[in-house]
Amino acid sequence: MKEGRRDGTLVVVSRDLQRAVRADGIAPTLQAALDDWAQCAPRLNALAEALAASSARGAFDLDMAALAAPLPRAYEFVDGSAYLPHVERVRRARGAEVPASFYTDPLMYQATSAGFYGPRDPILAGSEEWGIDLEAEVVVVTDDVPMGVTPAQAAAHIQLVGLVNDVSLRNLIPAELAKGFGFLQSKPRSALSPVFATPDELGDAWRGEKLHLPMRTWINGRWFGEAECGVDMQFSFAELVAHAAKTRPLVAGTLVGSGTVANQDTSKGASCLAEQRTVETLRDGKPSTPFLKFGDSVRIDVTDAGGRSIFGAIEQRVERAPAPRLTRIKARPPAGASLRP
Template identity: 45%
Template sequence: MKFATLRNGTPDGALVLVSHDGRHALPVPRIAASLLDAVQRWEAVRAPLEDRYTALNAGDATDAIAFDPHACAAPLPRSPQWLDASAFLNHGRLMEQAFNTPPIPHFDTIPVMYQGASDDFLGPHEDVPLPSEADGIDFEGEFGVVVAPVAMGATPQQAQSAVRLVVQINDWSLRALGPHEMQTGFGFLQAKPSSSFAPIAVTPDELGDAWHDGRVRMRLHVQWNGERFGEPHGGEMNYSFGQLIAHAARTRQLTAGSIVGSGTVSNQSRDAGSACIAERRVIEKIDDGAIRTAFMRFGDRVRMQAKYDDGRDGPFGVIQQRVAQATAPQP
């Protein structure tokens, strides 16, 4: 099934099913008020949602409407928690060089993960308000999963079975603020503003063979101001989502609706390009001896879209956003 959330003035928005071809949407208020509600009551609502989804794709849903991605909030405008990993070791090792930090112990055997803000996710076409260009504005393209309840101490196999939805994410970063926060030992806060999501969340079966071994085996095509930036492949993810979820649940349970991210999609091949500016900058430094690429400026735009290996558009839709200067709060 494919889901989206339409903005309606409430914190969680209105849930709709989205047709296979992405042209039509079907409100389902009698089944679930929101996607968070659906995930939290999954076993009770799955069958009626599947029935309505079948009717929508067969053209039998008389109350279907045109699907407009610009009317969408994030699939989950807010979540119990947002946990982001660095599951592509190539990216993590490049970032060690970028931030001049010592190697992380056991990086290739124990995932690294931080807890970010989950109370104010951005929709796929919303402007991204940020306070200062001097903060080092950067995009980060990645994939994520939304989970059912996960028991403390779950195995990777048990954790993998808890995946309910797969999502595409732009995890915004403020690179000038990151090094200090990492050195404090308390993790990211100001360096990680609200993340953005593609309009459509999908059940894993919608991906077909592109969902395999707990990984999204698709290319994430990234453009910056209309120019190609990269299309790294999600199949190079070193830790599966099952492993990431189990890591998060080692000492605590996860509630339904929690989101676990892969971290920036990154490939060893330079030809794949990158999914964030910081990675390109450190590659420039390593390969050419000097950084040439600046971070984003107000008015810059970024576009992200996952695609299948055969070139077909992926099921998540498009993230296309503009960076804007945040307005000062009114007294």
């Protein structure tokens, strides 16, 4: 909940996403809970059961607009590119082949984690010329992961699953990558789904450390895609976590992203505009779908077999970033102190 503190207040949410109860008696924030997950998880589970039984004291109707990101800021966010159909098409569109190593060694980069948009916060950008794009992805959150874990060991460290809109500024990417030092300006803040769920909540939809449900996206209220998250994912989340932890431990609260969900079957639509534009380029010789403009809206959601939203939808509007304002912070001396030379 957006409640004054910079990192908000932790709440437990009902399965139908209609009711919630503050959990700050257990941990003030989700990061605090993850820091002591072995002790906090059973208590949070008990609170969830009480909420389901309508016996949780202080329960209230949930307002998605009142929610910050589950992790408003995190120690680390590493984002993979596990859906190789997307990589294959993009490289084919520019006449390049996919290196053989891409099929055995995950692509991954260090993403922005100092701040995440809430699920209803606007996407802020300074210019439409930057090529504003959504990227609908699955993300997992770990507890403390030791350095050098195997994928089998890494699976036990995945504690939460959710969604991320990994916003990209496509027209800034080529110049940055040409420097040979990775993304920076082309990767602004991303948005997280309203709710994260423990893997057991997903039932049969979570198997092999992959989410087996469609990623549904809309732009300006129009259907854009529903690529299957469990299809064509070259590397499982266990493999992605192990890859990230090969040479360093991961701290509790680390987010690991799947990369843009994409299938070989293009009739499923796309999960980012760059993917759709690549399909158009391969088919027509040039792209026809524009990048996002100010005033455009995006919606990203995953529903179960019964049509129930699991994590809540990310719903954002693209807005022009306000001009920065100069703020001077005046230091105040301690009580009784003198500022005389």
